[in-house]
Amino acid sequence: MSIAERAIVTLEGLQSLFEVLQRRGYRVIGPTRRNAAIVYEDISDIADLPKGWTDEQDGGHYRLKKRDDEALFGYAVGPHSWKQFLHPPVLPLWRAEKRDQEFDIMRRSESPPRFAFVGMRSCELHAVAIQDCVFLGGPYIDFHYRARRDGAFLVAVNCGQAGGTCFCVSMDAGPKIKSGFDLALTEIVTSERHVFLLEVGTEPGAQVLAEIPHEPAQDGDIAQAEVIHARAAASMGRAMDTDGIKELLLGNLEHRRWDDVAKRCLTCANCTMVCPTCFCTAVEDASDVSGKVATRSRRWDSCFTMDFSYIHGGSVRSSAKSRYRQWMTHKLATWFDQFGTSGCVGCGRCITWCPVGIDITEEVRAIRSSATR
Ligand code: SF4
Numbered sequence: 001m002s003i004a005e006r007a008i009v010t011l012e013g014l015q016s017l018f019e020v021l022q023r024r025g026y027r028v029i030g031p032t033r034r035n036a037a038i039v040y041e042d043i044s045d046i047a048d049l050p051k052g053w054t055d056e057q058d059g060g061h062y063r064l065k066k067r068d069d070e071a072l073f074g075y076a077v078g079p080h081s082w083k084q085f086l087h088p089p090v091l092p093l094w095r096a097e098k099r100d101q102e103f104d105i106m107r108r109s110e111s112p113p114r115f116a117f118v119g120m121r122s123c124e125l126h127a128v129a130i131q132d133c134v135f136l137g138g139p140y141i142d143f144h145y146r147a148r149r150d151g152a153f154l155v156a157v158n159c160g161q162a163g164g165t166c167f168c169v170s171m172d173a174g175p176k177i178k179s180g181f182d183l184a185l186t187e188i189v190t191s192e193r194h195v196f197l198l199e200v201g202t203e204p205g206a207q208v209l210a211e212i213p214h215e216p217a218q219d220g221d222i223a224q225a226e227v228i229h230a231r232a233a234a235s236m237g238r239a240m241d242t243d244g245i246k247e248l249l250l251g252n253l254e255h256r257r258w259d260d261v262a263k264r265c266l267t268c269a270n271c272t273m274v275c276p277t278c279f280c281t282a283v284e285d286a287s288d289v290s291g292k293v294a295t296r297s298r299r300w301d302s303c304f305t306m307d308f309s310y311i312h313g314g315s316v317r318s319s320a321k322s323r324y325r326q327w328m329t330h331k332l333a334t335w336f337d338q339f340g341t342s343g344c345v346g347c348g349r350c351i352t353w354c355p356v357g358i359d360i361t362e363e364v365r366a367i368r369s370s371a372t373r
């Protein structure tokens with residue numbers, strides 16, 4: 001097999017993929033059902049996948065429900081993203097221990113595992129590409145991120161249906177997987193068969209496929225997969241008109257809609273925690289009660305907190321209005337100046353996991369419908 005070639009893999013072949021990845025020393029992470037949600041965790045077997053489950057999503061609403069088939073990847077995206085593995089929520093940086101009158105400072109010299117991520121969606125591959133740009137693309141490289149990202153093996157899965165809050169078509173980030181993967185699967189479930197059309201994206205992907213049982217894909221298999229991709233594209237739960245969006249938002253910084261959304265926003269920061277592209281952090285120092293141990297760690301932070309913009313004399317963004325406006329204009333406007341792309345891939349998580357159901361697509365629509373410039 002070589003790059004861009006396609007093969008058909010059965011359920012046994014998918015199980016074999018897990019075994020090959022483990023044999024090659026990867027820590028395999030994939031979707032599984034826990035606490036009434038589909039989350040990303042260590043998995044070792046296709047039995048760990050959420051067989052026969054799908055998710056129902058809307059603003060502030062997420063429920064799992066049974067499908068009428070046994071699809072393994074028949075859901076959209078859940079509260080987790082792959083960000084938690086490449087850019088951990090809490091990262092210990094160093095620890096100091098008092099010895100007599102001196103301190104020993106121990107830097108964290110961890111070798112992260114080699115991850116194999118199974119089940120990445122197109123929007124999630126785009127989100128990883130955005131974080132690559134943030135952490136690896138500038139003059140300052142984040143070596144913690146690089147250590148995790150360098151050895152990662154990415155097994156993507158095309159969506160067979162969109163979630164109720166998805167709008168990746170509007171953001172040109174899906175649902176069809178185009179690049180950035182080692183292997184990409186399309187799950188084909190009918191009354192006659194349950195197989196996967198597998199596309200090779202890289203040389204390491206071709207080497208892994210060579211070790212698992214497969215057959216060459218036929219034209220009919222490829223046509224069947226294309227129908228599935230088109231069905232997902234046609235079933236987006238949301239849409240966003242992105243035409244001139246940077247100018248629209250930056251030209252309407254005093255629009256009355258910012259006051260309206262501020263009355264609803266709890267500034268809880270959920271949207272930034274679930275967002276696969278948000279990357280801000282704070283550095284925290286702590287010491288134990290004995291005064292003998294001190295630690296420094298990095299943890300996810302959010303532009304929705306008061307502390308995030310605290311400088312001498314107070315917080316620059318003290319109101320909910322200014323914090324929501326900062327988040328949305330960064331995602332959809334100033335991110336282009338900083339990184340050359342949008343900061344949003346249309347995954348819909350910020351809509352689903354907002355406790356009051358604030359919807360970024362609706363906020364853009366409201367501003368556009370009564371823009372002053
Ligand atoms: S928009 Fe929603 S999720 Fe985000 S901070 Fe406000 S209330 Fe929380």
Ligand code: SF4
Pocket residue numbers: 271274275276277278331343344345346347348349350351360
């Ligand atoms: S802003 Fe919302 S829809 Fe866009 S990538 Fe982040 S969580 Fe997904």
